[in-house]
Amino acid sequence: MALLQVDDLQTRFISRDLDNQVRVAKAINGVGFSLGRGEVLGLVGETGAGKSLTAQSMIGLLRPPAKVVDGLVEFDGRDLLSMDPGALNALRGNEIALVVQNPLTSLDPLTRIGDQLIRVHRAHRKVSVAQARERAIDMMAAVGIPAPERRMRAWPHELSGGMAQRVLIAMALINEPKLLIADEPTTGLDVTVQAQILDLLRDMVRRMDMAAIVITHDLGVVAHYCDRMAVMFAGAIVESGPVDSVFAGPAHPYTQALISATPERLALGSGAIVGGPPPDLYALPEGCHYRGRCPHAAEVCGSAPPDREIGAGQVARCHFAGNLPAAFQ
Amino acid sequence: MTEASLRPTRDAAGMPRALARIVGIARRSPTAAIGMAILTGFAGLAVFAPLVMPYDPIAAFPREILTAPNSEFWLGTDGNGMDVFSRVIYGARYAFGIAIPAVILSIVIGVPLGLWTGYVGGYVDEVTMRVFDALRVFPSIILALAVVAATGQSLVNVVLVIGVLDSPIFARVVRSEVLALRSSTFVESAIAAGNPTRRILFVHLLPNAIQGAMAQTAVRAAWAVRISATLAFLGVGIQAPTPEWGAMIRQGAEFMVTGQWWVALFPGIALILMVLGLNMLGDGLQDLLNPRRKA
Amino acid sequence: MTEREAAPQVSAAAAPEPAVEPVLAAENLVKHFPADNGQVVHAVNGVSFSIRPGEVLGMVGESGSGKSTVGRMVLRLLKPTSGTVRFRGRDISALPERECRPLRADMSIVFQDPWGALNPRMKVSALIGEPLKLHTPLSSAERRRRVEELADRVHLSTAFLDRYTADLSGGQLQRVCIARAIATNPKLVVLDEPTSSLDLSVRAGILELLAELRDETQVAMLFISHDLGTVRLISDRIVVLYLGSIVEYAAAQEVFERPAHPYTQALISAHLPPDPRARLTRHVLEGEIPSPIDLPEGCPFAARCPVVQPRCGQEVPQMVPVGDDGHRAACLRIPEGGNQIPR
Numbered sequence: 023m024a025l026l027q028v029d030d031l032q033t034r035f036i037s038r039d040l041d042n043q044v045r046v047a048k049a050i051n052g053v054g055f056s057l058g059r060g061e062v063l064g065l066v067g068e069t070g071a072g073k074s075l076t077a078q079s080m081i082g083l084l085r086p087p088a089k090v091v092d093g094l095v096e097f098d099g100r101d102l103l104s105m106d107p108g109a110l111n112a113l114r115g116n117e118i119a120l121v122v123q124n125p126l127t128s129l130d131p132l133t134r135i136g137d138q139l140i141r142v143h144r145a146h147r148k149v150s151v152a153q154a155r156e157r158a159i160d161m162m163a164a165v166g167i168p169a170p171e172r173r174m175r176a177w178p179h180e181l182s183g184g185m186a187q188r189v190l191i192a193m194a195l196i197n198e199p200k201l202l203i204a205d206e207p208t209t210g211l212d213v214t215v216q217a218q219i220l221d222l223l224r225d226m227v228r229r230m231d232m233a234a235i236v237i238t239h240d241l242g243v244v245a246h247y248c249d250r251m252a253v254m255f256a257g258a259i260v261e262s263g264p265v266d267s268v269f270a271g272p273a274h275p276y277t278q279a280l281i282s283a284t285p286e287r288l289a290l291g292s293g294a295i296v297g298g299p300p301p302d303l304y305a306l307p308e309g310c311h312y313r314g315r316c317p318h319a320a321e322v323c324g325s326a327p328p329d330r331e332i333g334a335g336q337v338a339r340c341h342f343a344g345n346l347p348a349a350f351q
Numbered sequence: 352m353t354e355a356s357l358r359p360t361r362d363a364a365g366m367p368r369a370l371a372r373i374v375g376i377a378r379r380s381p382t383a384a385i386g387m388a389i390l391t392g393f394a395g396l397a398v399f400a401p402l403v404m405p406y407d408p409i410a411a412f413p414r415e416i417l418t419a420p421n422s423e424f425w426l427g428t429d430g431n432g433m434d435v436f437s438r439v440i441y442g443a444r445y446a447f448g449i450a451i452p453a454v455i456l457s458i459v460i461g462v463p464l465g466l467w468t469g470y471v472g473g474y475v476d477e478v479t480m481r482v483f484d485a486l487r488v489f490p491s492i493i494l495a496l497a498v499v500a501a502t503g504q505s506l507v508n509v510v511l512v513i514g515v516l517d518s519p520i521f522a523r524v525v526r527s528e529v530l531a532l533r534s535s536t537f538v539e540s541a542i543a544a545g546n547p548t549r550r551i552l553f554v555h556l557l558p559n560a561i562q563g564a565m566a567q568t569a570v571r572a573a574w575a576v577r578i579s580a581t582l583a584f585l586g587v588g589i590q591a592p593t594p595e596w597g598a599m600i601r602q603g604a605e606f607m608v609t610g611q612w613w614v615a616l617f618p619g620i621a622l623i624l625m626v627l628g629l630n631m632l633g634d635g636l637q638d639l640l641n642p643r644r645k646a
Numbered sequence: 647m648t649e650r651e652a653a654p655q656v657s658a659a660a661a662p663e664p665a666v667e668p669v670l671a672a673e674n675l676v677k678h679f680p681a682d683n684g685q686v687v688h689a690v691n692g693v694s695f696s697i698r699p700g701e702v703l704g705m706v707g708e709s710g711s712g713k714s715t716v717g718r719m720v721l722r723l724l725k726p727t728s729g730t731v732r733f734r735g736r737d738i739s740a741l742p743e744r745e746c747r748p749l750r751a752d753m754s755i756v757f758q759d760p761w762g763a764l765n766p767r768m769k770v771s772a773l774i775g776e777p778l779k780l781h782t783p784l785s786s787a788e789r790r791r792r793v794e795e796l797a798d799r800v801h802l803s804t805a806f807l808d809r810y811t812a813d814l815s816g817g818q819l820q821r822v823c824i825a826r827a828i829a830t831n832p833k834l835v836v837l838d839e840p841t842s843s844l845d846l847s848v849r850a851g852i853l854e855l856l857a858e859l860r861d862e863t864q865v866a867m868l869f870i871s872h873d874l875g876t877v878r879l880i881s882d883r884i885v886v887l888y889l890g891s892i893v894e895y896a897a898a899q900e901v902f903e904r905p906a907h908p909y910t911q912a913l914i915s916a917h918l919p920p921d922p923r924a925r926l927t928r929h930v931l932e933g934e935i936p937s938p939i940d941l942p943e944g945c946p947f948a949a950r951c952p953v954v955q956p957r958c959g960q961e962v963p964q965m966v967p968v969g970d971d972g973h974r975a976a977c978l979r980i981p982e983g984g985n986q987i988p989r
Contacts, residue, residue: 242917242918244920269921299817
């Protein structure tokens with residue numbers, strides 16, 4: 023059985039504008055996927071596609087005016103959406119861990135990093151300070167921080183971006199979570215440091231037999247560090263499947279456009295670029311949300327597209343999935 | 352692009368859009384709405400004073416000196432036999448007539464000064480700020496007293512003194528905004544396009560730095576009303592029998608001890624209400640306009 | 647330091663086709679910033695390069711490499727601590743700002759963050775038209791016509807001209823920035839990470855537009871980026887910057903096919919191509935770029951270099967030729983061939 027099962031997740035932003043009219047943004051529109059132990063899922067898409075919001079919706083980190091209105095999130099046999107906030111809180115940082123984009127702002131600036139690690143460990147485990155301390159030092163060594171015992175006394179501002187990200191990873195993994203969610207874990211880090219952090223993350227996931235979700239806009243990260251990928255557009259997964267097959271034969275026009283738009287595939291001067299403004303979440307069109315930007319759009323796209331199975335585990339939400347010309351060689 | 356035109360002009364409850372917007376603002380800041388209501392009331396009184404006043408505010412009724420409130424003189428009469436109700440209403444004209452030009456003067460002096468010192472920085476900035484600090488050491492009322500006493504007691508002088516004394520407030524607010532904006536990319540972009548400094552200040556920085564200062568206007572107007580009334584109360588600037596609230600309170604204070612409370616009380620209430628209204632509007636404006644509150 | 651500053655580095659004279667006068671020639675640019683308690687940040691330490699008309703020079707480096715500082719110095723948005731900036735033959739490195747202003751019609755910049763680079767209180771037409779207003783005698787009607795042409799030129803719907811920036815998406819805003827940058831037909835445009843904050847599909851459109859401009863005008867471009875894939879796509883030649891110094895300089899293809907400096911090799915190997923079938927040759931570097939406050943002695947890359955030798959900590963490497971076509975790199979081990987990181 024899957025460790026994490028998400029079905030038809032729906033999240034809305036409900037607010038009032040200056041004219042006192044209620045406005046509803048359909049931010050997440052029926053996201054569903056499942057994830058097993060030892061698996062790394064890459065969640066890709068552009069800004070506003072709902073990648074981070076999906077994670078926040080799952081683990082109860084939404085703040086008003088965002089609200090989950092429907093769906094099912096089952097983690098290890100438990101329903102997260104109906105769980106009371108206290109129980110969910112006990113789960114986060116323990117069985118589910120989160121690594122976010124800005125390592126330096128995610129650390130408490132007034133506490134030494136060793137004490138922060140000890141605090142996180144003791145919040146979820148009944149251990150003595152000395153035991154927690156030992157565990158913290160082990161974790162810092164495991165994430166490749168040199169001289170961990172001495173670094174325990176460091177303040178967050180003394181760390182470089184890469185070091186801070188290592189500390190955050192140590193903090194996320196100190197309680198041996200079953201699920202790790204990494205939200206843009208290397209955005210803002212230099213390429214040479216990015217490689218170090220991604221290698222570390224992958225090793226830790228394999229070693230601890232966790233499941234992991236890596237949220238990123240970088241297809242290179244997905245291609246080399248994930249087992250499966252899910253492409254999001256306008257709050258829905260438009261294509262998902264094993265990384266190898268999706269890259270080899272993207273079936274949704276959006277996935278095709280995304281992969282062809284990478285600098286490595288881009289042929290400047292070909293005029294084949296399918297860009298366009300982001301979808302207006304307040305007024306999504308009927309049927310396929312990608313319709314407005316899709317070069318293959320037809321009349322049938324006015325009705326909701328089905329999830330079509332393309333090959334082993336590869337699914338695309340498009341009327342024409344499997345019947346489109348190959349996007350590139 | 353057609354979104355705006357497709358918007359219904361009435362919402363579900365059938366409210367016209369303008370009303371809906373007012374309701375929307377009132378929901379987000381009830382303080383501003385109450386303050387605005389009070390001020391609208393006073394503004395109405397000031398504009399339509401001749402229609403509302405039962406008597407000429409400086410017409411003396413020699414036989415009605417210090418009459419207690421009754422059906423003829425609703426709020427009584429003062430020591431000169433003038434109708435307190437009419438004088439309180441007419442006083443609104445003085446309150447606005449001093450506060451509005453004084454605040455405009457503060458803005459005209461303070462805003463360019465804040466733009467300049469904030470953008471140029473260095474020693475121009477240092478000297479200006481130290482001068483402001485020095486000014487702040489004196490209680491402004493004492494400075495105002497001294498200056499008005501020295502320059503001659505006229506309404507114009509009161510306005511000038513209040514306007515000049517309060518201009519550092521606007522200069523500081525604008526300066527701090529400019530300090531934050533100075534290193535922003537759009538300013539660098541303006542420099543890169545070849546803008547002269549003057550244009551950077553007034554075309555690029557001013558519209559982006561003015562919001563904080565605008566949010567201050569109501570609060571500063573409250574201060575101007577208060578300080579002008581205080582000056583008049585102390586007998587500087589505006590003199591009785593001018594129907595100005597501070598001057599009226601000064602006259603009425605003498606009668607307080609002998610039991611004729613109405614002479615001072617009613618202009619006092621008007622003064623408090625107006626200052627309260629301006630402060631509430633000011634607080635509300637700061638909430639509504641503060642860019643850091645927008646999430 | 648003096649040794650480094652005096653070091654002869656890449657210059658226009660070394661490149662082929664010396665007949666064309668370069669639009670921009672930077673020689674030995676140095677920039678120091680004051681830091682806390684009297685320390686000095688050595689942001690740029692003797693950088694020289696030149697750009698010919700119609701050429702795109704890619705400048706690659708990680709954060710802290712000084713690449714943006716170089717970009718600002720050549721446009722005189724920053725004053726170099728020492729060294730010269732020759733713009734169309736004229737030394738502008740010490741020119742007072744007032745005298746730089748007329749030159750700004752001929753040089754412009756596009757920034758990384760299009761949301762922050764445009765005055766939110768100005769309409770799009772005013773933003774695009776501003777350089778015209780400042781530098782040309784056009785009437786407002788003529789200016790409006792030119793603004794509409796420019797909007798067409800950058801594939802921005804003219805319907806946006808009367809809107810404010812808040813109504814535009816990131817890609818559209820960057821098009822506004824580009825229209826503004828080319829409004830007065832400049833001879834040099836500095837592009838400081840123009841696509842880094844944009845989404846992938848939008849980024850492609852912007853690159854396409856820049857390539858069009860490169861092909862259709864004779865504008866010289868300095869394309870600054872940390873993303874190798876992007877730089878490779880658009881540049882004719884590339885300089886690689888590390889800790890404020892140029893470590894390698896070559897034609898774009900050459901840099902990727904025969905990287906000579908160990909840092910360039912590591913940079914290329916750390917790049918993740920968006921293709922799971924691509925085999926990665928991994929030379930993962932230890933540590934991070936050192937602080938520019940305490941510059942290391944000798945080679946700036948020595949502390950992280952996989953093929954470091956004891957002498958690298960003492961001797962400052964000079965740019966030496968690698969192969970043909972002006973390919974040069976600053977590594978002491980190039981003559982003996984020990985500069986290649988073993989696979």
